[in-house]
Amino acid sequence: xxxxxxxxxxxxxxxxxxxxxxxxxxxxxxxxxxxxxxxxxxxxxxxxxxxxxxxxxxxxxxxxxxxxxxxxxxxxxxxxxxxxxxxxxxxxxxxxxxxxxxxxxxxxxxxxxxxxxxxxxxxxxxxxxxxxxxxxxxxxxxxxxxxxxxxxxxxxxxxxxxxxxxxxxxxxxxxxxxxxxxxxxxxxxxxxxxxxxxxxxxxxxxxxxxxxxxxxxxxxxxxxxxxxxxxxxxxxxxxxxxxxxxxxxxxxxxxxxxxxxxxxxxxxxxxxxxxxxxxxxxxxxxxx
Amino acid sequence: xxxxxxxxxxxxxxxxxxxxxxxxxxxxxxxxxxxxxxxxxxxxxxxxxxxxxxxxxxxxxxxxxxxxxxxxxxxxxxxxxxxxxxxxxxxxxxxxxxxxxxxxxxxxxxxxxxxxxxxxxxxxxxxxxxxxxxxxxxxxxxxxxxxxxxxxxxxxxxxxxxxxxxxxxxxxxxxxxxxxxxxxxxxxxxxxxxxxxxxxxxxxxxxxxxxxxxxxxxxxxxxxxxxxxxxxxxxxxxxxxxxxxxxxxxxxxxxxxxxxxxxxxxxxxxxxxxxxxxxxxxxxxxxxxxxxxxxxxxxxxxxxxxxxxxxxxxxxxxxxxxxxxxxxxxxxxxxxxxxxxxxxxxxxxxxxxxxxxxxxxxxxxxxxxxxxxxxxxxxxxxxxxxxxxxxxxxxxxxxxxxxxxxxxxxxxxxxxxxxxxxxx
Numbered sequence: 001x002x003x004x005x006x007x008x009x010x011x012x013x014x015x016x017x018x019x020x021x022x023x024x025x026x027x028x029x030x031x032x033x034x035x036x037x038x039x040x041x042x043x044x045x046x047x048x049x050x051x052x053x054x055x056x057x058x059x060x061x062x063x064x065x066x067x068x069x070x071x072x073x074x075x076x077x078x079x080x081x082x083x084x085x086x087x088x089x090x091x092x093x094x095x096x097x098x099x100x101x102x103x104x105x106x107x108x109x110x111x112x113x114x115x116x117x118x119x120x121x122x123x124x125x126x127x128x129x130x131x132x133x134x135x136x137x138x139x140x141x142x143x144x145x146x147x148x149x150x151x152x153x154x155x156x157x158x159x160x161x162x163x164x165x166x167x168x169x170x171x172x173x174x175x176x177x178x179x180x181x182x183x184x185x186x187x188x189x190x191x192x193x194x195x196x197x198x199x200x201x202x203x204x205x206x207x208x209x210x211x212x213x214x215x216x217x218x219x220x221x222x223x224x225x226x227x228x229x230x231x232x233x234x235x236x237x238x239x240x241x242x243x244x245x246x247x248x249x250x251x252x253x254x255x256x257x258x259x260x261x262x263x264x265x266x267x268x269x270x271x272x273x274x275x276x277x278x279x280x281x282x283x284x285x286x287x288x
Numbered sequence: 289x290x291x292x293x294x295x296x297x298x299x300x301x302x303x304x305x306x307x308x309x310x311x312x313x314x315x316x317x318x319x320x321x322x323x324x325x326x327x328x329x330x331x332x333x334x335x336x337x338x339x340x341x342x343x344x345x346x347x348x349x350x351x352x353x354x355x356x357x358x359x360x361x362x363x364x365x366x367x368x369x370x371x372x373x374x375x376x377x378x379x380x381x382x383x384x385x386x387x388x389x390x391x392x393x394x395x396x397x398x399x400x401x402x403x404x405x406x407x408x409x410x411x412x413x414x415x416x417x418x419x420x421x422x423x424x425x426x427x428x429x430x431x432x433x434x435x436x437x438x439x440x441x442x443x444x445x446x447x448x449x450x451x452x453x454x455x456x457x458x459x460x461x462x463x464x465x466x467x468x469x470x471x472x473x474x475x476x477x478x479x480x481x482x483x484x485x486x487x488x489x490x491x492x493x494x495x496x497x498x499x500x501x502x503x504x505x506x507x508x509x510x511x512x513x514x515x516x517x518x519x520x521x522x523x524x525x526x527x528x529x530x531x532x533x534x535x536x537x538x539x540x541x542x543x544x545x546x547x548x549x550x551x552x553x554x555x556x557x558x559x560x561x562x563x564x565x566x567x568x569x570x571x572x573x574x575x576x577x578x579x580x581x582x583x584x585x586x587x588x589x590x591x592x593x594x595x596x597x598x599x600x601x602x603x604x605x606x607x608x609x610x611x612x613x614x615x616x617x618x619x620x621x622x623x624x625x626x627x628x629x630x631x632x633x634x635x636x637x638x639x640x641x642x643x644x645x646x647x648x649x650x651x652x653x654x655x656x657x658x659x660x661x662x663x664x665x666x667x668x669x670x671x672x673x674x675x676x677x678x679x680x681x682x683x684x685x686x687x688x689x690x691x692x693x694x695x696x697x698x699x700x701x702x703x704x705x706x707x708x709x710x711x712x
Binding site for chain 1: 362365368369371372389390392393396537538542543544547548675676679683686687690691693705708712
């Protein structure tokens with residue numbers, strides 16, 4: 001008995017830390033969502049007003065829309081490229097595989113702030129590198145950071161650049177776990193390369209694809225640093241780069257509506273939960 | 289069995305001791321070692337106080353152990369989280385022009401009037417002093433530097449466009465926003481649209497607004513309303529600048545702004561005195577071509593900071609002595625020389641250091657221009673919700689400037705958003 005108690009104490013640090021840094025903030029943010037608080041003064045009970053304000057707030061819905069657009073712009077090309085890269089890395093004719101794997105993974109460990117600054121210089125309206133390229137081939141310049149879609153493309157491209165390699169490595173692990181015998185059997189039965197890709201590789205990769213879709217959904221919904229560094233706290237021209245978390249940050253830490261910020265946080269939680277369920281249903285499909 | 293149990297408990301105890309000691313034992317030791325001296329901590333950000341001056345303060349007050357901490361990153365957020373946590377607060381803290389956001393929490397600060405600030409009140413600019421006093425009459429911020437505004441312009445470009453180019457002449461002829469806008473059209477015509485009168489729509493709106501005597505709120509906290517003549521005038525002026533094509537749409541603090549300045553695409557802007565430094569660093573190639581003169585439409589202020597003493601401080605008297613010494617007129621002059629911080633004590637405006645000629649401005653002495661401006665800044669009440677209302681309006685102006693949104697439609701929408709904001 002004594003021994004067991006000691007063991008429980010031994011594993012307690014995780015639970016204590018989780019209670020302090022995980023459970024308490026979650027509970028406190030729920031409490032906060034029903035209050036009005038400027039961060040320093042007294043909290044006053046505000047009932048459902050924060051939530052009512054959020055539901056009727058055009059800026060909040062714009063932020064939700066922006067986040068989804070950026071997520072779509074980023075996730076589809078990202079997972080597509082990742083799958084191709086993984087497939088190529090897995091192919092027997094590729095040499096120096098470890099080098100490539102490290103190379104593709106490298107963007108993931110680069111500081112986002114540095115990335116955002118570089119992309120800012122690439123997409124800048126005046127004196128930007130992309131506009132320089134366009135001009136040098138005689139095309140008109142594009143005001144990337146003034147156009148609503150331009151800002152979203154700039155932010156998405158940062159996400160694609162950063163996470164493609166990461167997903168490729170995960171896909172590669174998935175590919176390597178598919179038994180080679182399946183391909184051999186298919187070959188004997190006379191299946192072509194494309195057939196075995198769609199009939200064996202994709203179905204066998206389905207759990208891995210589901211995993212990457214859900215992680216990139218959560219990552220996409222939580223997008224913050226990229227837009228904040230690239231276009232600032234207000235989301236740039238026409239608030240086209242305003243994501244949900246950036247909005248939460250601005251309302252809490254710039255405008256000092258901490259209660260409202262907490263409510264937005266819970267709104268975001270619901271959206272991510274719903275979206276993950278929808279994703280799961282879609283990707284899982286009828287086969288399961 | 290027993291031995292194993294014991295080892296296990298000893299290990300757990302050891303871990304606990306290590307965890308706890310990290311938080312409590314060391315600060316305790318610090319307290320006991322500095323028993324005789326009064327310990328004060330000061331929070332400031334880079335370039336808000338001269339580091340050499342802080343070193344001198346340590347010599348000046350041998351009975352005080354002054355720990356000056358340069359807080360990097362988002363200073364305001366760090367201060368607010370510290371205030372919210374109610375622990376680890378410094379004794380003295382520098383505040384920027386967002387001081388009014390802290391007015392509702394005036395009880396977290398010492399009233400500097402209680403510590404004797406009233407004795408030196410006449411040494412500082414009246415309007416600046418009042419910015420540190422809450423509507424309840426508590427003084428929570430002691431004046432540091434100010435940001436009087438003036439017109440920065442390119443003498444060579446003005447001359448080429450057939451405009452006056454000598455500072456006095458420019459001030460006399462381009463003395464209101466209409467004349468300034470007309471000058472902009474001349475420049476646009478002369479340079480075929482390659483040179484813009486000014487940088488962005490926010491600059492125009494901010495400066496027209498800062499020349500008036502009211503903002504969005506009355507001192508009793510009530511909202512003046514979006515039909516305030518000054519707000520409307522500032523809005524209309526800013527919109528007309530956009531419609532006439534006088535804006536380069538270059539936002540401050542971006543590489544694009546620096547490049548546009550350095551390449552001579554922007555002929556002028558109304559800016560605060562600290563823009564001198566920003567401009568010199570952004571546009572070294574244009575050295576000697578800039579001049580400064582009184583702004584069209586009147587003088588205003590943008591920026592400037594304050595020093596406060598937090599209520600948690602155990603030594604407010606000593607803290608106030610330090611503040612008063614750091615921001616004495618002589619030391620403000622010292623910091624003007626070292627860091628270009630513009631004094632809020634008009635007594636030093638006549639000293640030779642303020643009249644030095646500057647090569648970047650073609651040998652012009654810009655100090656007297658800003659000194660004159662600083663003495664004519666209209667007094668205005670801001671109110672703690674100023675930043676959020678102001679932010680909504682400037683955001684919408686940016687939609688007009690950059691996305692060609694229709695001003696007729698944006699205005700009612702802006703009014704609606706501000707009204708919603710105030711209902712929260």
